[in-house]
Amino acid sequence: MAKDKRWNPYIAGALSGLISIFSVFAVGHYLGASTSFVRTTGMLEKFINPERIAKMDYFIKVSPKIDWQWMFVVGILIGSFIAAITSGTFRLQAVPDMWHARFGSSVLKRGLAAFTGGVIAMFGARLADGCPSGHGLSGTLQLAVSGYIALICFFAGGVLMASFLYRKEGQL
């Protein structure tokens, strides 16, 4: 077994909670991620057909531009990279271990599942108006009713899908 250098999740979680407080105090922004995917798609579609995007209700509501949250999401990528490199846990991997053990080493198979999962997840996130960050963390910590309902539904859907994918042979 590898050396256990992972941070205690209670401490890391609590520290990230302080980040949350600081962000709200300093610039009034609660952590969230999924809106940035809408803005990115909007910015990409603007290259192709700017007139159509300008008239679409959802891109009027969520305008395609780089904002605080968009930079936050990019920051997660950079922060994770720094943490991985400095702890020696950076590892290029196209098929996760658990997936590999169940579904084999096909990069394409994993890729198609990840793509499809991504499409479904983001459609749901926008319909719910938030993701595990926006509802699950920022909603619940503000005691928003929507946050608690969303968090329960996220896990219910996730547990359902995971138990279907990793069901024992012969079931279903």
Place this chain on the structure above:
Amino acid sequence: MNQLTYGLLTGIMFGFFLQRARVIRYDMQLAALRLQDFTIFKFMLSHVLVAMVGIYFLNDLGLVKLSIKATVLGGVVLGGLILGIGWGLLGYCPGTSLGALGEGRLDSIWGIIGMAVGAGLYAEAYPYLSKSVLTWGNYGKITVPQVLGINHWPVIIGVAVAFLGLLYLLEKYEKKSRYSRPASISKHR
């Protein structure tokens, strides 16, 4: 510093903690959804406990504002379940997908592209959804203290006790099942 710089720095710190707690990888997310390893719950609930107390305290002092998302049952319940199903398949949520890419998990790229496509599809469907699903059970921007008609501090204490109780049970459950845990999860701890 402007808003964008703050956003970037906040993200870097958040991504750093996520990676160091090892919660952004597929194996850890799926282990949570398969109810085998509760590291993600521990991280999330600790975040919420600390930030809940801090933000309500600052809000009482008038130093911060709350930003409550509306409770629209149609959108939150249906969207939440759909997100969960996609999350179970992808193994990353929108925020952690970028973090997973940061630590070299290349399969997250497919997921990130998928999510961008999903956002585009939602934008196409929005005119119809806003007239249907998003009108079902709209209770507005409500909080638990408002619904109960009481001050927020008793609710905060209640939530804290409930979370700590849940974490205690999860720790006990994990200890009991530690020896039956698949090798693929414990390998990266």
